[in-house]
Amino acid sequence: MERDAWAVVAELERAGHEAYLVGGCVRDKRLGRDVYDYDITTSALPEAVQALFPHTVPTGIKHGTVSVLTDHARYEVTTFRTDGDYEDGRRPHEVVFVRSLREDLARRDFTINAMALGRDGTLHDPFGGREDLENKIICAVGDPFRRFEEDALRMLRAIRFAAQLGFVIEEETLRAITYESQSLRRISRERIRDEWQKMLLSAPDAAIPLLQQTDALRYVLSRPQTFDVRVNDPWGLGIDPWLLAGRWAADAPRDFAVRLVVVLRAVQTDSARMEKTVQDLKLSGEVKSQIRGAWQMQEYGDPRRWSAEQWRQVFYRHGYETVKRGCQAFAALEAGKTGKRDFDWERLIEEQAERQPLWSLQDLAVSGQDLLNAGVPTGPMLGKMLNRLAQLVLREPERNRREELLRELTLDEGEGG
Ligand code: ATP
Ligand code: MG
Numbered sequence: 001m002e003r004d005a006w007a008v009v010a011e012l013e014r015a016g017h018e019a020y021l022v023g024g025c026v027r028d029k030r031l032g033r034d035v036y037d038y039d040i041t042t043s044a045l046p047e048a049v050q051a052l053f054p055h056t057v058p059t060g061i062k063h064g065t066v067s068v069l070t071d072h073a074r075y076e077v078t079t080f081r082t083d084g085d086y087e088d089g090r091r092p093h094e095v096v097f098v099r100s101l102r103e104d105l106a107r108r109d110f111t112i113n114a115m116a117l118g119r120d121g122t123l124h125d126p127f128g129g130r131e132d133l134e135n136k137i138i139c140a141v142g143d144p145f146r147r148f149e150e151d152a153l154r155m156l157r158a159i160r161f162a163a164q165l166g167f168v169i170e171e172e173t174l175r176a177i178t179y180e181s182q183s184l185r186r187i188s189r190e191r192i193r194d195e196w197q198k199m200l201l202s203a204p205d206a207a208i209p210l211l212q213q214t215d216a217l218r219y220v221l222s223r224p225q226t227f228d229v230r231v232n233d234p235w236g237l238g239i240d241p242w243l244l245a246g247r248w249a250a251d252a253p254r255d256f257a258v259r260l261v262v263v264l265r266a267v268q269t270d271s272a273r274m275e276k277t278v279q280d281l282k283l284s285g286e287v288k289s290q291i292r293g294a295w296q297m298q299e300y301g302d303p304r305r306w307s308a309e310q311w312r313q314v315f316y317r318h319g320y321e322t323v324k325r326g327c328q329a330f331a332a333l334e335a336g337k338t339g340k341r342d343f344d345w346e347r348l349i350e351e352q353a354e355r356q357p358l359w360s361l362q363d364l365a366v367s368g369q370d371l372l373n374a375g376v377p378t379g380p381m382l383g384k385m386l387n388r389l390a391q392l393v394l395r396e397p398e399r400n401r402r403e404e405l406l407r408e409l410t411l412d413e414g415e416g417g
Pocket of ligand 2: 024025037
């Protein structure tokens with residue numbers, strides 16, 4: 001990966017352009033963190049980049065970004081640019097290509113993201129990123145108030161990086177976030193969702209207090225008014241429920257749906273608010289149903305007290321993944337409330353799953369065809385019969401045998417007839 005990235009840089013240089021690794025990859029390399037994507041900044045114009053490499057995609061050509069595809073990966077190559085004028089705190093209107101690396105670095109959000117690395121090993125760091133990295137500080141490049149007015153999302157990025165990396169936000173930068181947080185109103189839900197997702201998956205225990213302190217929380221979970229009403233100390237632990245929400249979510253498995261459910265439950269959100277939050281976050285259909293499923297599971301109470309039949313019903317209705325997520329959320333909330341963490345939830349779920357006789361109608365010992373052969377007419381009746389047999393098997397799993405179920409069928413018909 002990194003070798004290929006340097007090969008792209010070398011190729012640009014060979015053609016007479018300047019080129020550097022830049023941004024997140026330089027930051028993460030210095031931190032010794034895994035690097036997943038390499039961004040390259042160059043003096044070459046997009047057309048020149050396209051001409052130079054056999055496989056390119058004009059990913060963000062208007063913003064000067066061309067993706068260069070190699071055998072192993074893709075590299076985003078972006079022409080030195082500034083962001084031109086901003087349209088009320090959102091993305092820039094137009095970008096302006098510039099001649100110098102320094103100008104390009106100046107448009108970047110934080111000092112630790114505004115460093116470029118040359119092939120000869122030179123670190124270009126006009127804003128003191130290296131020092132901030134060493135001191136674990138998130139500091140805006142230039143005047144933070146202006147930078148957040150340009151693009152309000154940067155405020156959430158600051159909080160996200162602070163949480164993810166375990167850094168603190170520099171004082172003036174933090175003050176600017178608190179002051180400007182209401183301009184997050186203008187940011188698209190999708191961009192907010194992506195940052196919130198990264199916060200939840202990395203360190204919600206660090207992110208939530210920052211979101212709360214800067215009042216950015218209300219823009220992340222939107223419909224702020226619905227979260228204003230706060231039951232004081234709902235868990236009787238003498239701790240602000242939002243703080244608990246962050247801690248409990250951090251202790252839950254790294255899964256967005258599980259952690260979101262933990263947060264919402266911890267602050268005692270009701271179903272209607274949960275639903276609004278999920279809608280507002282513009283999540284995919286799949287993630288929405290994961291959340292709704294895991295949420296609903298909370299209503300069934302402590303899984304350790306479910307009967308064998310309840311387990312069968314729940315698995316059948318929700319499926320393995322949802323039950324697992326629901327139990328994980330329950331476990332995290334329980335551990336938070338009681339401080340006890342010794343129960344082996346994984347084992348409970350696996351043991352119950354192994355015993356599950358029926359995950360879908362496919363697992364019935366009879367098929368739709370068998371029913372047709374036995375004289376059941378096609379149409380809704382067939383589905384109804386299959387479901388009835390499924391319920392029977394969920395109650396009495398030992399009866400999931402072909403003759404047994406077919407016999408049940410004739411009994412049924414006898415009754416009905
Ligand atoms: P990660 O990929 O881990 O989220 P990153 O720093 O690589 O972190 P990207 O969103 O991939 O973040 O952006 C790459 C680089 O582009 C950043 O390091 C930063 O220099 C610049 N950048 C990204 N978003 C913004 C923004 N909203 N304002 C200013 N600069 C930005
Ligand atoms: Mg990146």
